Amino acid sequence: MTSAGNKPVPWRDAAPTPAVRFRAAPQQQSLALPATAAGKPATPLARATSARQLWLCLYLPALPLEAADVSLPPAAATAAGQAPLYAVFEEEQGTRRVLMASPAAHEAGIHAGLSVNAALALQPALTLAERDRFRERQVLEDLAGWAERFTSFVTLEPPDVLLLEIAASLKLFDGLEALRAKIVTELTALGYSTLPAIAPTPLSATWLARAGSRRSVVAPERLHGALIDLPLACLAWPERVTASLAGMGIEQVGDLLRLPRDGFARRFGSARLGELDRALGRLPDPRAHFRAPQHFREDCDLDGEQDDSELLLGVCRQLLDRLERFLRTRQLAAQRVTFRFYHLDHPATQLTLGSLTAGQSSARWMELMRIRFERVELPAPVIAVRLRAADGQALAEQTAGLCLGGADRHDQSIAPLVERLAARIGEQAVRGMHAVAEHRPDLAFRTPRVFEEAPQCRASLPATSDPARPELLADMRRTERLLLRRPLWLLEEPEPLACRDGRPCRQGPLTLTSGPERIETGWWDEQGVARDYYVARSRQGVYLWVFRDRREGRKGPGEGGGWYLHGMFG
Amino acid sequence: MNDALDKLLQSPRLWRGHAQGKAWQGLATGYPRLDEHLPGGGWPRHALTEILLEHYGSGELKVLMPALARLSRGCDGDGADPGWLAWIAPPFQPYPPALAQWGIELSRVLIVRPRRAEEALWAAEQALNSGNCAAVLLWSTALDSAASRRLQLAAEQGGCWAVAFRPRRERKRHSAAALRLELRQGVQGTDIHILKSRGGRPAAVRGVINDYASLPGS
Numbered sequence: 001m002t003s004a005g006n007k008p009v010p011w012r013d014a015a016p017t018p019a020v021r022f023r024a025a026p027q028q029q030s031l032a033l034p035a036t037a038a039g040k041p042a043t044p045l046a047r048a049t050s051a052r053q054l055w056l057c058l059y060l061p062a063l064p065l066e067a068a069d070v071s072l073p074p075a076a077a078t079a080a081g082q083a084p085l086y087a088v089f090e091e092e093q094g095t096r097r098v099l100m101a102s103p104a105a106h107e108a109g110i111h112a113g114l115s116v117n118a119a120l121a122l123q124p125a126l127t128l129a130e131r132d133r134f135r136e137r138q139v140l141e142d143l144a145g146w147a148e149r150f151t152s153f154v155t156l157e158p159p160d161v162l163l164l165e166i167a168a169s170l171k172l173f174d175g176l177e178a179l180r181a182k183i184v185t186e187l188t189a190l191g192y193s194t195l196p197a198i199a200p201t202p203l204s205a206t207w208l209a210r211a212g213s214r215r216s217v218v219a220p221e222r223l224h225g226a227l228i229d230l231p232l233a234c235l236a237w238p239e240r241v242t243a244s245l246a247g248m249g250i251e252q253v254g255d256l257l258r259l260p261r262d263g264f265a266r267r268f269g270s271a272r273l274g275e276l277d278r279a280l281g282r283l284p285d286p287r288a289h290f291r292a293p294q295h296f297r298e299d300c301d302l303d304g305e306q307d308d309s310e311l312l313l314g315v316c317r318q319l320l321d322r323l324e325r326f327l328r329t330r331q332l333a334a335q336r337v338t339f340r341f342y343h344l345d346h347p348a349t350q351l352t353l354g355s356l357t358a359g360q361s362s363a364r365w366m367e368l369m370r371i372r373f374e375r376v377e378l379p380a381p382v383i384a385v386r387l388r389a390a391d392g393q394a395l396a397e398q399t400a401g402l403c404l405g406g407a408d409r410h411d412q413s414i415a416p417l418v419e420r421l422a423a424r425i426g427e428q429a430v431r432g433m434h435a436v437a438e439h440r441p442d443l444a445f446r447t448p449r450v451f452e453e454a455p456q457c458r459a460s461l462p463a464t465s466d467p468a469r470p471e472l473l474a475d476m477r478r479t480e481r482l483l484l485r486r487p488l489w490l491l492e493e494p495e496p497l498a499c500r501d502g503r504p505c506r507q508g509p510l511t512l513t514s515g516p517e518r519i520e521t522g523w524w525d526e527q528g529v530a531r532d533y534y535v536a537r538s539r540q541g542v543y544l545w546v547f548r549d550r551r552e553g554r555k556g557p558g559e560g561g562g563w564y565l566h567g568m569f570g
Numbered sequence: 571m572n573d574a575l576d577k578l579l580q581s582p583r584l585w586r587g588h589a590q591g592k593a594w595q596g597l598a599t600g601y602p603r604l605d606e607h608l609p610g611g612g613w614p615r616h617a618l619t620e621i622l623l624e625h626y627g628s629g630e631l632k633v634l635m636p637a638l639a640r641l642s643r644g645c646d647g648d649g650a651d652p653g654w655l656a657w658i659a660p661p662f663q664p665y666p667p668a669l670a671q672w673g674i675e676l677s678r679v680l681i682v683r684p685r686r687a688e689e690a691l692w693a694a695e696q697a698l699n700s701g702n703c704a705a706v707l708l709w710s711t712a713l714d715s716a717a718s719r720r721l722q723l724a725a726e727q728g729g730c731w732a733v734a735f736r737p738r739r740e741r742k743r744h745s746a747a748a749l750r751l752e753l754r755q756g757v758q759g760t761d762i763h764i765l766k767s768r769g770g771r772p773a774a775v776r777g778v779i780n781d782y783a784s785l786p787g788s
Contacts, residue, residue, distance in 0.1 A: 021674075033743060044648050111649075309688075413702045414654050414680070414702045414703075416702075417696060417697060417700040417702055417703070420679065420696055421682055421693055421696060421697075424689070424692070424693075425682070425684045425685065425689050425693065426685075429682060429683045429684060429685070430680065430681070430682050430683075431665045431681045431682075431683075432676075432677070432679065432680060432681070433664070433669075433676050433679050433681060434664040434666060434676050435667050435676060436675065441667075443666075444666070444667050445618065445665065445666035445667060447663075447681060450680075485668075485671070486665055486667045486668035486671060487627075487665055487668055488631040488632065488635075488664060488665055488668045488669065489626065489627060489631070489661075489662040489663070489664065489665065490662060490663045490664075490665035490668075491662055491663070492662070492663055538625075540624070540625050540628070540755055541628065541755025541756075541759075541760070542625050542627040542628050542755065543627065544627065567662075567665060567727075568627030568662070569627060569629075569630055569632070570626070570627055570629065570630060570631030570669075
């Protein structure tokens with residue numbers, strides 16, 4: 001505090017988001033008074049105010065229930081037109097108690113705190129599911145991703161609160177009320193009930209939402225007035241603190257704000273005091289920006305074991321639709337997706353689909369999946385399906401990985417065919433090819449998989465180009481004698497040839513018609529060769545490319561002679 | 571009267587020999603002596619060609635190379651785009667440096683290696699039907715007459731040149747191919763026997779390919 005003492009504190013550098021700062025109307029000599037360590041008014045904060053913020057808090061009170069994976073009995077209840085009876089329970093110190101019940105179940109007398117056995121005794125038709133905190137978190141993150149369509153700033157407040165900074169979105173969405181109505185309608189359509197509240201600071205919005213007040217507090221001056229009526233419970237402070245406050249006769253936030261600052265800080269810790277200051281906007285409240293994950297991973301649990309392929313494909317379609325939504329909201333595209341089918345007693349079956357051009361459309365993936373699925377034999381019935389899409393790439397980017405394209409990479413017309421082939425007979429079975437500047441015949445080419453990144457180094461071989469054009473043909477004839485001819489067929493592994501009287505044989509002795517062409521060395525990568533290549537004519541009139549391994553010949557010219565067949569001129 | 575005649579002419583059971591319709595659109599083989607004997611002056615462009623041979627390496631690739639090179643480079647006179655060449659289930663590795671020497675645009679080559687014979691047929695049909703390939707080469711030992719009919723149909727619909735390589739012992743089997751050739755090694759090099767050509771006549775062209783390294787026409 002030397003030079004910065006009389007300057008505005010550079011809050012913005014410290015915090016990723018400048019929180020609301022304004023001067024609250026000082027009312028009493030109490031907690032409501034601006035706070036600084038020295039007891040001076042916190043004017044720097046007020047002055048550093050940049051843009052005014054407005055926070056919409058989406059509190060999801062029924063999240064444990066809505067996120068729970070309740071598989072309802074299909075026929076009976078719903079057919080009768082009844083609302084489903086279900087509840088979520090949580091295990092606590094050995095006893096399983098109902099945490100939350102569906103409205104119908106609640107009316108039937110199932111309420112929170114009831115033990116599971118008692119609940120089942122009351123309502124034998126009750127469907128129960130255990131609370132799944134992991135899933136709740138996942139739902140919250142999904143919703144945060146969804147909320148990004150309304151604002152660029154979304155933050156999570158686990159377990160059940162989403163905060164949206166909406167000041168900058170008001171104009172786009174035709175004002176506060178329209179925006180709020182839109183958000184609530186869409187959220188309800190997604191199947192989540194919410195209590196929305198709007199306030200200038202994130203904490204106050206959260207408190208208002210938890211208190212169930214659907215108020216919109218826009219003006220910072222009115223914030224204090226809006227908070228004083230709230231019950232202490234909406235602060236979500238530890239039981240111990242609220243109990244102690246209740247003992248003092250304090251039941252509302254307004255009572256809290258009348259307490260003396262230093263005494264409150266001594267008794268309940270300066271953290272709580274800071275929380276009050278942040279709620280009232282006297283201290284900045286920087287929040288971490290929610291970053292939607294760029295990797296898609298979604299699971300779908302099935303009801304028991306399933307082996308009906310149409311049903312499984314239906315599940316795959318659902319997952320792909322979700323993937324499409326995921327990609328679309330992020331302006332991403334995927335080039336490879338992986339399905340995993342989980343079985344009870346077997347290791348999971350994995351299916352990977354690739355495509356030449358990154359895309360979003362679920363229909364295209366589904367087409368490939370159908371082709372692929374036909375060929376797959378699942379070892380056992382499936383209990384769950386997971387879809388993962390690895391690297392999402394920005395949609396605008398030119399898709400890489402088309403090593404077939406070569407000269408003109410923009411020609412993607414072949415892509416659908418290649419994808420279908422790869423989906424059915426496997427990615428490793430569909431390849432392109434290119435030549436490499438290398439003198440050893442085995443290494444003079446590559447056959448890259450089609451979805452691989454195109455390599456950098458290519459050879460430009462003396463192509464004889466268009467044989468139909470006579471002037472070229474004449475030119476070629478002239479150079480033909482200089483050109484070393486290569487066979488059109490190459491054997492993947494040289495085939496050892498029998499040797500009779502020093503001559504290589506293959507269904508009869510071979511006649512060497514030209515050669516040798518000596519190809520040597522490769523010490524730099526330890527795949528050195530020492531071979532003399534010949535063109536040989538077989539008895540059947542087939543021209544073969546054979547070589548004699550000179551290193552073998554040196555060892556012992558006796559038995560094999562070191563002759564190999566390496567190619568045919570085709 | 572005319573009606574009855576038309577009906578008769580449309581009947582698939584009537585074989586009309588040389589006068590039948592017009593010959594296929596020919597794709598010059600690059601071997602003038604062979605072109606002379608082919609009805610359209612070259613390979614049947616949108617149909618199935620069958621090549622029967624005893625041993626791999628008896629010139630079966632060389633006879634195709636000039637035409638394939640032109641297709642892959644798109645320099646076939648009528649301003650066609652460079653086309654894709656799909657090689658399905660080749661028995662050995664097609665050697666890129668040699669293909670490049672023959673003028674094939676390597677970036678247009680697609681090698682497919684299915685594990686099973688029926689997958690090879692499926693892949694060939696897909697490639698033909700896709701309409702993206704200029705030529706589809708298929709090596710298969712499981713090509714019966716039904717399969718050859720399907721390939722012929724797919725080639726017509728996809729506007730693609732299909733080439734199937736079959737062992738010589740299958741020459742007596744029925745086939746729906748528009749052109750059937752048999753390669754034999756003769757005294758002066760590879761002889762080509764035209765066993766069947768739609769709108770043409772059987773013929774034997776001797777010594778079409780007479781050297782392991784020779785370019786066409788020399």
